[in-house]
Amino acid sequence: MSRRITPDEVQLDEAVFGPLTQSLRELIDVAIRSEAGGADALRAHELIKEATALLSARLDPKPFGVPSTGDGEYLPWGNVAMGLRNAIAPPLIIQRDDTDRFATDLVLGAAYEGPPGQVHGGMCALVLDHLLGATAHRPGAPAFTGTLTLRYVAPTPLGRLRAEAWIDREERGKTFAVGHMIDAQGVVTVQAEGVFIRPKVSA
Template sequence: MSRSLSPEQAQHIEDLYGPLTQSLRRLIDVTIRSEADDIEVAQAHRLIEQAADLLSSRLDPGPFGVRTTTDGGMLPWGNVAIGMRNAIAPPLNVIRDDSGRATVDLVLEAPYEGPAGHVHGGVCALLLDHVLGATAHRPGKPAFTGTLTLRYVAPTRLGKLRVEAWIDSETESKTIAAGHIKDADGVVTVQAEGIFIRPKAKP
């Protein structure tokens, strides 16, 4: 696949892989919760192998990387947090306002469990890293995590969550951001602060 797609090509691939990846998210979930008969499980296993074989008929050898559209759009389809083609990604739909504030509403169920009935502390860290980092991205200048500090102030139950992040202070090369996760009752469960670095553009 060429690294740069026309907007029409990109839309076509989204129409094809968006629903497939959504089905795959459901399959990940029911694989954890299934109590089906052995025969049904064995049959499901064969179907999964067949699906993987079909998709492997032609494969990009490397990871997805960064691809773009010819009109300058970014295609983060492989990204583990936001990727349209990555079934591990919830995926996060990050909404940013003019002040640089970033907000994500999401629902996490069985596939993101750590302690019984609760979101894994490491998944909370992943959410906060991504959403705090989103306040620091600039067009053509992605930001990389420098440091991240997390305080787990209450257990994060599986279910509806909101992740919010904002810019605390900023220079040309770095953003200091803060944020938190709130549960369905609006209770803050994890607080975070981080420094995000924008590498200098290569001359």
């Protein structure tokens, strides 16, 4: 059962924790690429420990979960792909056009590197799984990944990328979605096919 979150808490998270999370994303990136001297690195370490202690003063012992505003809206702020409060999330902001195609534009930097200069294949899988799942989702009838098949057709370079997805067909509670990842030059680097299953509602 999701916990309730008040309108004041929503505003606080959006206005305060959103920018805080973005600063953590930037910190992760520069920590990987930094050529700072030892003294500066040690000083940064102390500041990070200080910030960790400050944020730990009041800490929920449970995972963040998916809180609800109480009016049917759910806030997946801890989500690994799109969470407002999750610095690991790129985050993914998904848009839907008038042809029912879904897409997300994103920037994947040093934190998501696999082979030199390229996005880790597992990260590509996460992005496409999330996007295809969002494409298959229906209000009040969520769909969960049954299978996800990927074909890596070209290296996915770090930097600006776009992922697109659409519904291929639907059969007996299953949605078949397809999509791909595209680099900044418009080259398709990963193709994806997924089967998403809607659980039966018990009487």
